[in-house]
Amino acid sequence: MATSTVPRPGRETRDSVVIRFAGDSGDGMQVTGSQFTLETALAGSDFSTFPDFPAEIRAPTGTTFGVSAFQIHFGGTNVMTPGDAVDVLVAMNPAALTVEVSDLKVGGTVIVDTDAFNERNLKKAGYAKNPLEDDSLAKYQVLKFDITKLTADAVKPHGLSSREAHLCRNMWALGLLLWMYGHERTATIEWLNRKFAKKPVIAAANIAALNAGHAFGETAEMAEHMVGYVVPKAAVQAGRYRTVSGTEGLAWGLIAGLRAAGIEKMVFAGYPITPASALLHTLANLRAYGVVTFQAEDEIAASGAALGASYAGALGVTSSSGPGIALKTEMLGLAIATELPLIVIDSQRAGPSTGMPTKAEQSDLFQAVHGRNADAPLAVLAPTSTADCFDIAIEAVRLATKYMTPVIVLSDGYLAHAAEPWLIPREAELPRFPVTYRTEPEGFHPFLRDPDTLARPWVKPGTPQLEHRIGGLERDYDSGHISYDPDNHARMTKARADKIAGIANDIPLQGVALGEDHVKLAVVGWGSTFGALYRAVQIARDEGLDVSHIHVRYLSPFPRNLGDLLRRYDRVLVPEMNNGQLVKLLRAEYLVDAEGFSKVTGKPFRVTDIVQRIRGGAPPPSEGSGLGGEAG
Amino acid sequence: MTVTTITDAQLAPKDYASDQEVRWCPGCGDYAILKAVQKACADMGLVRERTVFVSGIGCAARFPYYMSTYGFHTVHGRAPAIATGIKLANPDLDVWVMTGDGDGLSIGGNHMLHVLRRNVDLNIILFNNEIYGLTKGQYSPTSRRGTRSPSTPLGSIENPVSACAFALGAGARFVARSIDTLQVHLIATLKRAHAHGGASFVEILQNCVVFNDAVFENITGKEVAPDAQVLVEHGKPLLFGKNKEKGLRLKPGKLELEIVPAAPDVLVHDETNRPLAQLLAALEPPFPVAMGVLYCNPATSYEREVVVGTGGSLDALLNSERTWEVVP
Numbered sequence: 001m002a003t004s005t006v007p008r009p010g011r012e013t014r015d016s017v018v019i020r021f022a023g024d025s026g027d028g029m030q031v032t033g034s035q036f037t038l039e040t041a042l043a044g045s046d047f048s049t050f051p052d053f054p055a056e057i058r059a060p061t062g063t064t065f066g067v068s069a070f071q072i073h074f075g076g077t078n079v080m081t082p083g084d085a086v087d088v089l090v091a092m093n094p095a096a097l098t099v100e101v102s103d104l105k106v107g108g109t110v111i112v113d114t115d116a117f118n119e120r121n122l123k124k125a126g127y128a129k130n131p132l133e134d135d136s137l138a139k140y141q142v143l144k145f146d147i148t149k150l151t152a153d154a155v156k157p158h159g160l161s162s163r164e165a166h167l168c169r170n171m172w173a174l175g176l177l178l179w180m181y182g183h184e185r186t187a188t189i190e191w192l193n194r195k196f197a198k199k200p201v202i203a204a205a206n207i208a209a210l211n212a213g214h215a216f217g218e219t220a221e222m223a224e225h226m227v228g229y230v231v232p233k234a235a236v237q238a239g240r241y242r243t244v245s246g247t248e249g250l251a252w253g254l255i256a257g258l259r260a261a262g263i264e265k266m267v268f269a270g271y272p273i274t275p276a277s278a279l280l281h282t283l284a285n286l287r288a289y290g291v292v293t294f295q296a297e298d299e300i301a302a303s304g305a306a307l308g309a310s311y312a313g314a315l316g317v318t319s320s321s322g323p324g325i326a327l328k329t330e331m332l333g334l335a336i337a338t339e340l341p342l343i344v345i346d347s348q349r350a351g352p353s354t355g356m357p358t359k360a361e362q363s364d365l366f367q368a369v370h371g372r373n374a375d376a377p378l379a380v381l382a383p384t385s386t387a388d389c390f391d392i393a394i395e396a397v398r399l400a401t402k403y404m405t406p407v408i409v410l411s412d413g414y415l416a417h418a419a420e421p422w423l424i425p426r427e428a429e430l431p432r433f434p435v436t437y438r439t440e441p442e443g444f445h446p447f448l449r450d451p452d453t454l455a456r457p458w459v460k461p462g463t464p465q466l467e468h469r470i471g472g473l474e475r476d477y478d479s480g481h482i483s484y485d486p487d488n489h490a491r492m493t494k495a496r497a498d499k500i501a502g503i504a505n506d507i508p509l510q511g512v513a514l515g516e517d518h519v520k521l522a523v524v525g526w527g528s529t530f531g532a533l534y535r536a537v538q539i540a541r542d543e544g545l546d547v548s549h550i551h552v553r554y555l556s557p558f559p560r561n562l563g564d565l566l567r568r569y570d571r572v573l574v575p576e577m578n579n580g581q582l583v584k585l586l587r588a589e590y591l592v593d594a595e596g597f598s599k600v601t602g603k604p605f606r607v608t609d610i611v612q613r614i615r616g617g618a619p620p621p622s623e624g625s626g627l628g629g630e631a632g
Numbered sequence: 633m634t635v636t637t638i639t640d641a642q643l644a645p646k647d648y649a650s651d652q653e654v655r656w657c658p659g660c661g662d663y664a665i666l667k668a669v670q671k672a673c674a675d676m677g678l679v680r681e682r683t684v685f686v687s688g689i690g691c692a693a694r695f696p697y698y699m700s701t702y703g704f705h706t707v708h709g710r711a712p713a714i715a716t717g718i719k720l721a722n723p724d725l726d727v728w729v730m731t732g733d734g735d736g737l738s739i740g741g742n743h744m745l746h747v748l749r750r751n752v753d754l755n756i757i758l759f760n761n762e763i764y765g766l767t768k769g770q771y772s773p774t775s776r777r778g779t780r781s782p783s784t785p786l787g788s789i790e791n792p793v794s795a796c797a798f799a800l801g802a803g804a805r806f807v808a809r810s811i812d813t814l815q816v817h818l819i820a821t822l823k824r825a826h827a828h829g830g831a832s833f834v835e836i837l838q839n840c841v842v843f844n845d846a847v848f849e850n851i852t853g854k855e856v857a858p859d860a861q862v863l864v865e866h867g868k869p870l871l872f873g874k875n876k877e878k879g880l881r882l883k884p885g886k887l888e889l890e891i892v893p894a895a896p897d898v899l900v901h902d903e904t905n906r907p908l909a910q911l912l913a914a915l916e917p918p919f920p921v922a923m924g925v926l927y928c929n930p931a932t933s934y935e936r937e938v939v940v941g942t943g944g945s946l947d948a949l950l951n952s953e954r955t956w957e958v959v960p
Contacts, residue, residue: 038954041954041956042954042956044956044958236958237958238958238959238960239957239958240951240955240956240957240958241955241956241958242950242953242954242955242956243954252946252949252950255946255949259946265940265942267717267720267721286944287939287940288941288942288943289942289946290940290944291940292721292938292940294716294717296716296746297713297743297746300710300713300743301710301712301713301716301742301743301746302713304706304707304710304713304716304717304743305713305714305716305717305720307706307714307717308686308704308713308715308716308717308718308720308721309717309718309720309721310717311704311714311717311718311721312684312717312718312721312722312725313722314720314721314722316717316721330707330710331707331710334707338704424950424951424955425950426947427946427947430946461681461684461702461718461722461725462681462682462722462724463681464681465681466681467681467700467701467702467703468703469650469652469696469697469699469702469703469704469705470703471687471696471697471703471704471705471706472706472707473705481652482652482697
């Protein structure tokens with residue numbers, strides 16, 4: 001645990017702080033942010049992080065489209081999002097400054113490496129004049145350091161080339177920021193020693209740069225400008241914590257679900273696609289947990305292999321982003337027709353088509369709920385946070401296996417990469433819902449339904465005397481054989497619909513996340529916007545506004561009380577990172593006069609967007625909050 | 633293949649038939665293939681509950697419904713992907729993929745390429761009738777140039793793909809060809825395919841009586857067959873003709889086959905020789921069409937190389953990186 005949170009003389013207290021590290025793709029901003037996050041966690045603060053990296057793998061150096069950023073919001077209370085506006089911007093080059101400075105608060109601090117503000121870089125960033133030499137940054141506190149030179153001096157004893165020395169700049173900046181917030185460096189030093197175990201000189205040089213940055217703050221060479229801060233610890237439930245990203249939460253949750261269901265093997269089949277590939281990468285390293293990962297030739301084959309695995313009695317899981325989910329549609333139809341469990345993780349991104357692969361959106365809701373030929377119902381769930389990704393994955397396994405149905409989990413590009421602290425659960429305390437494979441031949445046919453769940457039996461090929469044939473052709477309700485009978489098709493269509501609708505009786509009633517169930521306004525959201533909506537409603541309530549927050553995790557079927565709950569409010573506002581999808585489903589399902597509030601910029605909602613809208617105003621124009629869509 | 637060690641010699645071909653009425657057109661070549669497969673199953677004593685027939689869409693794809701084993705009638709072209717998933721879930725199942733020229737080489741061409749290259753242990757049986765039957769007679773990727781069909785009223789202007797040459801190009805390690813009416817040869821070929829560990833690819837020339845009747849008559853007709861086919865057997869000379877009076881040999885100085893009178897320098901078939909298999913696969917009239925096992929060169933199959941464990945501690949995983957304790 002960190003010990004240096006006691007304010008030394010001169011340190012000011014801040015409830016919470018938003019820092020953004022920004023630089024060139026090659027400047028190591030993501031690792032800098034991750035290490036700052038780790039030290040923040042060890043110091044006991046709550047936090048929420050958001051990496052924002054470019055689509056280009058290696059964009060030309062110094063260009064605006066090559067800027068990579070990592071934002072962390074940390075503090076003692078109310079850290080629900082990565083933060084709307086930035087308190088401290090670390091800009092490693094002019095491109096980073098020009099791209100990111102608009103999010104800096106007036107009076108906020110910007111730390112720059114003066115060496116990077118040379119003519120060439122300024123020109124690449126589109127600056128006609130050096131912004132450090134005119135009054136264009138007058139509304140901010142600008143801390144100008146020659147980080148390049150200070151780093152070079154610090155690593156000099158280690159005999160690095162000038163290029164290698166340049167790569168240590170991020171550690172110098174990290175050292176300075178760790179000093180500013182009174183964080184330790186121990187975990188970072190351990191990490192550097194581990195990462196560069198085979199290159200001890202590089203490890204030592206990076207540590208030297210880190211220490212030099214820290215010492216630079218400590219010795220306060222620019223004491224009149226440099227202030228140290230102290231941020232309080234968070235008052236959270238006692239226990240053992242770690243950092244979890246949405247990707248990790250889903251991966252571990254799937255394994256926990258596999259265990260809970262007592263299934264021997266998971267076959268996870270994917271195809272490379274941003275931002276979903278991270279889940280494939282994570283699970284590829286978890287073979288010891290009964291996970292087989294399969295990188296298929298395309299999205300269709302990935303879903304096919306997953307469904308084939310489920311047919312054979314394993315847990316079939318496939319994952320993609322919107323364009324890939326579109327390709328899986330036919331296999332979802334087959335999974336629905338043959339009533340086999342299948343889990344589909346959709347890491348949504350901005351579209352249509354290729355859209356903006358690295359930017360988050362919640363625009364696959366319609367695709368998930370309705371995007372198939374014919375009447376093809378399935379279950380749809382959406383995690384509300386990175387930590388909830390773990391729980392929702394377990395729930396997806398439960399529903400898929402209990403109801404013999406595909407389940408789509410709607411994550412998004414933001415959740416996939418964002419990270420939060422997580423109270424680590426114990427395996428012994430996790431739910432258990434063991435599946436039963438049918439082995440009894442007496443009275444068997446493949447579409448014999450459980451009277452309660454309407455689910456058909458799951459039979460592993462290899463089971464004697466239960467040999468049977470299933471497929472995409474319509475089948476007889478009473479025998480499972482191919483049937484073109486008109487009345488039978490109507491009966492089967494209804495059975496498929498009733499089975500999914502019945503899940504509503506097996507999921508929690510819709511609760512109110514914050515507030516009462518009868519006030520003037522309900523703010524209703526789903527998925528990764530939970531933090532922003534919750535915090536906005538909290539602020540509005542502190543202002544005395546009559547508002548509550550409802551967040552829907554089960555999107556198909558909806559919780560059975562959702563309609564009654566929504567009708568208790570005078571107004572229902574549905575903020576979504578799409579052009580109005582949940583709002584239309586709610587209106588269609590419940591005939592409630594819900595209003596939409598869209599944001600389709602590829603960036604998460606800011607708390608202030610929601611607060612303004614709750615107050616009755618328009619969102620701030622600078623952010624270009626989508627279409628401000630009054631959908632529906 | 634591991635499953636062949638568990639046999640039930642008691643079963644007759646009819647025991648592999650399901651109770652479903654077979655609904656192919658009268659005279660369809662598929663009946664002969666169904667009969668051959670059931671006979672091969674009986675001869676090999678396949679255990680029904682451990683055998684799975686997977687198909688895509690098309691006339692051939694009805695096949696699983698007529699077998700008393702496990703069966704999965706899936707989506708057009710995707711059977712190789714689904715069968716791969718089945719093998720990943722349970723490598724001990726005996727999985728057959730029943731496909732056609734449209735299913736396997738057009739809409740499912742990509743999957744066919746990759747399942748062969750990966751060498752998943754499947755028996756892939758491709759019914760080639762050079763036409764789309766179930767959709768009423770459009771030309772297929774194996775139709776010859778000039779094929780007149782509802783979608784090519786002036787005759788097809790496309791070049792056909794050779795199923796066996798495609799399979800070899802994809803890296804298949806077992807490639808064979810037979811004919812629906814050649815029962816003894818077909819059954820023997822199916823048994824060879826089944827005995828091969830890894831992906832086995834068998835092309836069966838199959839007559840569609842309704843939309844493409846007699847399209848193979850120039851190869852399979854009783855009168856022409858001896859000259860139009862060369863039955864290849866490992867270690868035996870590549871001879872053909874009514875009295876085996878003709879043979880194939882390498883044209884001196886060229887990498888191509890030529891027809892010569894039976895003589896000592898006729899090529900001896902070596903089914904482990906991929907370049908030879910490629911030459912044989914590509915033979916078409918006026919050369920004799922090669923029948924039998926063109927290539928067989930086993931290697932460890934894909935699913936056998938997959939590493940998976942089960943005992944990992946979830947608690948250890950969840951606590952695997954930096955953690956911190958918050959005390960009350």
